[in-house]
Amino acid sequence: MxxxxxxxxxxxxxxxxxxxxxxxxxxxxxxxxxxxxxxxxxxxxxxxxxxxxxxxxxxxxxxxxxxxxxxxxxxxxxxxxxxxxxxxxxxxxxxxxxxxxxxxxxxxxxxxxxxxxxxxxxxxxxxxxxxxxxxxxxxxxPVKPNIPGIEHTITSDDIFNLPKQPKRIVIWGGGYIGVEFACIMRGLGSEVIQIIRRDKILRGFDDDLRLAIQQSMENNNIQILKNSEVTSIEKTPQGLKISTKGNKNNEIVLADTIGLAATGRxxxxxxxxxxxxxxxxxxxxxxxxxxxxxxxxxxxxxxxxxxxxxxxxxxxxxxxxxxxxxxGKSTRIMNYENVPSAIFSNPEAATVGLTEFEASEQYGENGIKVYKSQFRPMYYVLPEKEEKTLMKLIVHKDSDRVIGAHMVGNYASEIIQGIAIAINAGATKAIFDATVGIHPTSAEEFVTMR
Structure with missing residues (x-):
């Protein structure tokens, strides 16, 4: 036909x-x-x-x-x-x-x-x-949960069309979209409250990465309500009244709007x-x-x-x-292992390969070795800011292959892109160690961790 x-x-x-x-x-x-x-x-x-x-x-x-x-x-x-x-x-x-x-x-x-x-x-x-x-x-x-008053909310799709900046915004959800917009809106000067269902943001990412970003967000005056669930939203003359349940019962009055960016897609x-x-x-x-x-x-x-x-x-x-x-002339399939990704939070984060938990599950706690470094980058010395960069490598002991890399800090996405090439090529920790670092940079820490 x-x-x-x-x-x-x-x-x-x-x-x-x-x-x-x-x-x-x-x-x-x-x-x-x-x-x-x-x-x-x-x-x-x-x-x-x-x-x-x-x-x-x-x-x-x-x-x-x-x-x-x-x-x-x-x-x-x-x-x-x-x-x-x-x-x-x-x-x-x-x-x-x-x-x-x-x-x-x-x-x-x-x-x-x-x-x-x-x-x-x-x-x-x-x-x-x-x-x-x-x-x-x-x-x-993006989808919205079916709760009373949900029609008064927006999603991440809508935030790019807001006619004016929210003075106070509540972001419901602890995934990467919610985290990114919480950091964006705080950086732009809005007061930000983030509501998450668990005790930490970014479920599925490496625990050290999650903790480092969350601590920095809280240090930058983003209020995170942990172990909380939104139960209803009511529009009042003062703004949106958002009721939650969890470890504590909270009522929040939001002057502008609530973003539901990370409640699911x-x-x-x-x-x-x-x-x-x-x-x-x-x-x-x-x-x-x-x-x-x-x-x-x-x-x-x-x-x-x-x-x-x-x-x-x-x-x-x-x-x-x-x-x-x-x-074309070639039959190829997608390799879903070691796909790098970034979280454009503040500070930025990026990751490739297995988390420490995933590596332990796959190879056993004694089958891996974890290298971790946390330091203040040179950029923050003169401004006297206590902003930290985190770098982490996970190595399979028997083969010495690097099977995971995680970073929180400036230019994390740019740096991890290169690390991803090495991991996909099967680079060992010995190869990382033998690589000469570019000094002075944060990236050199990936080849100097002992």
Whole structure:
């Protein structure tokens, strides 16, 4: 049978666009459906606008720290609308770049939500198209808990459109999104209260990393209510009244809004017509094999809708490997071990490989050796700030391989990127030790730990 397209992609986020362009580069006829702006969560509501806000939030402390180096006191006020407008303009610029790249690649774009009619037919608005292979790359979206008054709250998607800066904001959730926005809003001058269900933030990350970030956040006047759960939210003339339960009963009046950024995300599978093709779903996510194939042999999925490792570079790599395998000359699969990640908190953190707990579970407590260093970086000496950097290596004793690396401190994400290459190459602690450090830097500590 002759189809309209060799490949049709549903979703023009990072994974979908990467797949479409790579497949088209191999000569495939590619169509793509998107009901929103090009670039998906990362460009429009995630990585890019968030990182721009991170940069903005660092200036006030830089002004203060500069005085330790001899600069005079700086008095500056944030123009919130200008910041928001600048960020929105940048995302629009990136939307245009994606449009040009897809046009150059001769990918045909359909504006609208793609919906399955059958295994080879997609409906987009008034159009119906057929394709040999179909890739689902619809990403995920933030969800809100079902509690009284939840309609008075926002999610991380909404914070980039707030018309004015909240003077006091409550952030519910201890995951990396909640932690990042707590640090951003505090840096921008808002009073921040963070409510977490457990005693520590960032469940799933290395315990030393979690503790170091949490202590620093509290030292920077972010109030963290631990072991607490929000039970109801009430809008009052004074603001939002947020009731919690936990170790203590608390009532908080919030003057502006509450951000629910880190209470969870789920795959964006509504209105896709998956019931028409009997796609297997498990815990709300599309089930795929190592080749990103669903239980239907011509239908595939990549990125957050599969709920494996929900990171933009992972979705991009999955998509490109899919295109290489089906339209190129090589069959390759994604390696999900040692995927590095960063938390753009203040201080910044980054990690790759196993946590100490995971390594102990896998090899036993006596099967690993942990190297750890905590120090004040040179940058903070003249400003006389007691800001600490944490670095940690986890080594498998029998092989001497470095199986985990974790860092909290300035430029952690930049430094861990290089460490990730070494770990993926199977570098041993002896190789780390034999590497000459760059002095004076924080990064050299990774090759001098004994």
């Amino acid at each position: 002759k189809y309209d397209f060799d490949l049709f992609v549903i979703g023009a986020g990072s994974g979908g666009i990467a797949t479409a362009r790579r497949a088209a580069g191999y000569g495939a006829r590619v169509g793509l459906a998107e009901y929103d702006r090009l670039g998906g969560t990362c460009v429009n509501r995630g990585c890019i606008p968030k990182k721009l806000m991170v940069y903005t939030s660092h200036f006030p402390e830089s002004f203060v720290e500069s005085q330790g180096y001899g600069w005079s006191n700086v008095s500056s006020v944030l123009d919130w609308p200008k910041m928001i407008t600048s960020i929105q303009n940048e995302t629009k610029r990136l939307n245009g770049i994606y449009q040009k790249m897809l046009d150059t690649s001769k990918v045909k774009i359909f504006q609208g939500r793609g919906k399955f009619i059958d295994n080879h037919t997609i409906e987009v608005g008034k159009d119906k198209v057929t394709a040999d292979k179909i890739l689902i790359a619809v990403g995920g979206y 789920k795959p964006n599978l509504d209105n896709l017509g998956l019931e028409n093709i009997n796609i297997e779903i498990n815990k709300g996510a599309i089930v795929v094999d190592q080749y990103n194939c669903t239980n239907q042999p011509n239908i595939y999925a990549v990125g957050d809708c599969t709920n494996r490792i929900n990171l933009t570079p992972v979705a991009i790599n999955e998509g490109r490997l899919f295109a290489d395998s089906h339209f």
